[in-house]
Ligand SMILES: Nc1ncnc2c1ncn2[C@@H]1O[C@H](COP(=O)(O)OP(=O)(O)O)[C@@H](O)[C@H]1O
């Protein structure tokens with residue numbers, strides 16, 4: 001079989017807008033996930049049993065149920081029992097961010113645990129209240145140890161977002177299927193997509209390294 | 222200024238403080254010495270409520286900071302006492318500064334940010350005013366030139382001097398020092414003691430846990446000797462160091478002097 005990569009170039013506009021969708025879902029999910037993970041990790045270390053149980057249950061659910069099932073549940077299932085209506089984008093982003101929150105909160109918990117108790121004592125001795133102490137003293141330091149897993153999460157999110165093609169969003173993978181159905185060619189589009197994801201992930205890993213270094217600037221001697 | 226009355230503190234079955242009575246007047250410099258594990262840190266930490274007393278009372282500046290102890294108020298209404306005298310931990314901690322053995326500067330904040338964080342966040346001081354005060358305090362501990370660096374780049378002695386200045390930025394009425402030089406390399410002890418000595422000379426009320434006997438003798442109005450959770454001597458340094466009353470104190474002094 002003759003390979004002809006030039007067909008890819010006919011679909012550049014589709015690829016560009018699909019890249020936008022993929023990145024939008026990924027970035028929104030990561031940021032929302034980070035936001036959700038803060039209360040979740042605080043619940044986990046709260047010492048208040050009901051909060052700890054809630055957080056543990058939450059985490060185990062999102063870890064235990066296949067991601068595809070979660071996406072279908074949110075998009076098709078939930079609107080049937082609750083008075084809500086999601087676009088595919090909203091449903092996807094919600095599921096992915098709730099997932100990320102479960103994952104990130106685990107490493108955030110570890111990061112908070114690792115902080116010297118002297119940091120709490122110094123804050124308290126200065127009259128700082130719990131909320132401000134967490135926001136300004138403890139979490140900024142915990143974030144540092146979360147950084148590597150944040151980059152990992154970004155990357156797995158990027159790959160997992162291909163699942164939203166299944167609820168009709170046109171992401172990069174979906175463009176591949178489109179090309180396949182129109183041209184009856186499969187190798188070229190999916191090869192191009194694989195290269196595309198690979199390059200994106202490598203670029204992200206690199207950016208992650210830079211970010212980590214920037215966050216750790218106060219440790220430099 | 223500080224009144225500790227029959228203070229007890231247990232961690233589970235371990236009785237760490239077994240009935241401490243201590244009175245510190247405004248302007249007093251009181252050193253607390255004693256063997257390791259005798260409860261010195263616990264006593265100090267109880268005074269700014271990093272530990273919660275099991276029983277007994279602590280009064281700071283005529284305010285009750287613990288729950289009232291029924292045995293100290295026979296026949297009185299405890300609720301009335303609370304209502305009249307109780308002060309919450311946040312108000313208390315603004316008046317009481319603490320310096321730790323391990324400094325506990327915030328590593329992700331620069332020296333200046335360390336200095337102004339609590340004044341701005343807790344006292345609601347305008348930033349410019351906090352910065353101005355921070356500069357003056359850093360100047361006074363000889364750390365002004367390090368104002369923009371992160372604590373990780375400082376030596377132990379420099380870090381502790383900043384930590385002292387940070388506590389002073391809250392304009393406390395009392396300063397608590399818990400072995401402020403114990404984590405320092407020997408050559409850095411003096412620079413920190415000099416700062417503390419100057420502070421003592423300025424009339425600051427101070428409670429100081431230390432193993433630096435010479436220093437304690439020099440700056441203190443009184444020496445308190447703690448042993449197994451009991452305060453068994455409380456005397457001016459001349460008397461304590463020359464003629465300690467108890468056998469325990471004599472043995473301790475033989476070891477450390
Ligand atoms: N949070 C705690 N939990 C259990 N035991 C503690 C705690 N803090 C201190 N202790 C114990 O209390 C005793 C007195 O400690 P501390 O006040 O630190 O003594 P010092 O400062 O005189 O060396 C020690 O036996 C110590 O192990």
Ligand SMILES: [Mg+2]
Pocket residue numbers: 261262263400
């Ligand atoms: Mg101690």
